[in-house]
Amino acid sequence: MGHILCATRGGEPSRRTQERAINLAQTRGDRLTFVYVADTGITPPGQAALAEVVGDELERLGHRLMDIAKARAREQGVVAFTVVRRGQVQPTLLAMLSQMQATTLVMGAPRAPNGEEQVSRHQISSFLDEVRALGIEVVVVD
C-alpha cells in the first residue's frame, strides 16, 4: 500500500489539491496524510520578535484547516491523517516525505491570493527534482 502526502494550506486552490489527493487515495487504496507547514517566514523583518507567536497562530490555524480537510476526505469515504509542522515549506516537506516513507506527493502550484506566483519556477523545479530523486511520485495541481 502506498502513502500519499498532500501538502495543503486551506483556501480554494488547496481544495482542488485535496480533492485530487482524495481521489488518488480512493482509486489506489493508498494511505492519505494531509500536511500543513506553518511558515513563520511571513513575519516581517522588523517584527522578528513575533515570529514565535505567529508560528503558534499559524499552527492553530493549520490544525483547524486540517480538520476541514479530514472531514472532506471522510465525506468521500476516505480515512485521512493530518500533520502540522513548523518551518520552511520545502525543507520540512522533504524531511517529512522521508520520515513518513511517502510514495506520492500531491501539492498545488504555490500562488499568492492575487494569482501571482509566490515561488519562482526554478525553485519549484529544483524542489520537485529533489523529491523525484527520492523515488517519490509528484502530482502538481494547478
Add this chain to the structure above:
Amino acid sequence: MHEFIRIETLVILLLLVVSLVALAVRRVRFPYTVALVLVGLIITFEERPEFALTPELILALFVPPLVFQAAFHLEISDLRDNLVAILILAVPGVLVCALVVAAVVAFGVGLSLSLALVFGALISATDPVAVVAFFRTLGVARRLAVAVEGESLFNDGTAIVTFQIALAAAMTGSFSPVAGVLHFVWVAVGGLGVGLALGFTVSRLIAQVDDYFIEITLTTVLAYGSYLLAEQLHVSGVLAVVAAGIICGNIGPRGMSPTTKIVLYNFWEYIAFLVNSLVFLLIGLRIDIPQLLDNLGPIGVAVLGVIVSRAVVVYGLGLLARLLGQRVHLPISWQHVLFWGGLRGAISLALVLSLPATLPDRQLLQVMAFGVVLFTLVGQGTTMQVLLRHLGLTERPSQVVDRELQLGRLYAAQAGQRRLADLRRDGLLSHEIWAGLRDEYARTRRQLASDLRDLFAQHADLEREVLLRARREALQAERGALADALRKGLIAEHVYRRLAAETDQRLEALAIISDAEEPTDPGE
C-alpha cells in the same frame, strides 16, 4: 474666567452635537462629515454661536493631528506603489488646478489675474475624508483609497506653498517665476526634511521606551512639534507633519509592543474623529447662507472652475504621464473616483480666512471658497456612493455576500430562540406554544448551518477568512475579560499588563497572517 467657561460650554455642546450626529448617521448611509456641516447650517438658522474660526485654529490646532493620523496609517509599500500617480496629482496637479481655476474665475467673475491665482491656489487642496470613510465601509480596493488619501496628504502642503507664493505676488505686485520655483522647492523640500529628521528621532526614542503613555505623548509632540518647528524655519509645516507621520507610522511600530500599537492606533483614530467632527461642524456654523445666496453667480463660476480643473488634472495629467512612458497604472474607473472625490474642506477655508484684510475682494474670495466647499461636500460627497456602485467598485464576491446572508439569518434565528427561552423561563409561554416555536427555530437553525457548510464546501476561500475572524474575535473577548478581571480586583495591574500584552501579541500575529493573505487589487 467668564470667557473660558463660555468657550468650555461651547466645546461641550459641540461634542454633544457631534455624538448625536454620529449616532444618527449610523442608521442611514450618509457621509458623516457632510451631515455635520448641514447640522451646523441648521443651527445657525436658530442662533449663530459666537466664536472665531480663525486660520490659526485650523492650521495650527486642527490640521496637524489630522494629517499626522492619515500619514501614520499610510504604509510605505502602498505609497511606493502609487507614488508616481500621487506626485503627479499633488505637485503639477496643484499648479495646473490653480491655473485653470484662475483662468475660469478671472474670465467669469472679472477678478484680476493675481487675485484669481490666489483663489486658484487656495482652492486646490483636496479633503477627501468624507469619501474615504465610504471606501472602508463599501470595501473599495485599498490601492484606490491610498491614491486618494496620498494625493490629499501631499497636495495640502503644495497648495499652501503655492498659495503663499501667489499671495506674495498679489500683495507686492511683482512675481519672478524663477524665484517662485526656487521658493516652492525650498519650502517643500525643507518641510519634508524637517519631518523626516524628527520622525526618525522620535521613532528611535519610542524604541527605547515601553510605556504606551509616554509613546503616545511622544507621537503627539511629533505631530505638533514638526509643524511648529517647520513653520519657525519658514518651510512647509504640513509637509513636515506628513513626512513625520509616514516615518513614525512605518518605523516607529518596529520598536513598539503590540499593546502599545493597539492603544496608539486607537488614540489617533479617536483624535482624528474628534478633530474632523469639530472642523466640519464649525464649517457649517461659520457658513453665512444669505451671503452665499447673494453671490450665487461667482460661486457657480468657482465651482465650474474647480470641476473643470479637476478633470484636467486627473484625466489630462494621467494621459500625459502615459504618453511620456510613465507607468501610472490607474484604471479609468479609479480616475472617475479621483475626479469626483476631489472634495474641498478645512485647508482651503483656513487659507481663505488668512487673507490679509487689505487684499481687494477679500470677502468675495471667502464667499466663493465657502460656496465651493459646501458644493463639493454636499453635491459630490453625497453622490460618491452612487458613483462607486455604478462603477462596480463595491462589488464583493457572491460567495461572501451569500455567507453574510446565511450568517445574518443564523444569528437572527439564534437570537429569536434565546428570547423564546427567556419568555418560557419567565412563565409567559405555555409548554405547547413554546415546544412548537422551539422546534421550528431548531429546524431553521439546522438548515441554515447545513447551508453554510455547503457554502464553505463550494468556496474554500471562506474557510481561512472565517477561521481568522473567529480567532480574532475570541482573542478580543479574552482581552475584554482581562479588563473586567482588573476592574473587579481579581488580578493586579502588573498581571493585567502582562496578560494583555500576550493577547495583543496574538492579535498582532493574526494581523500579520491576514496581511500575508490579502489580495493586492481586489477592485481591478
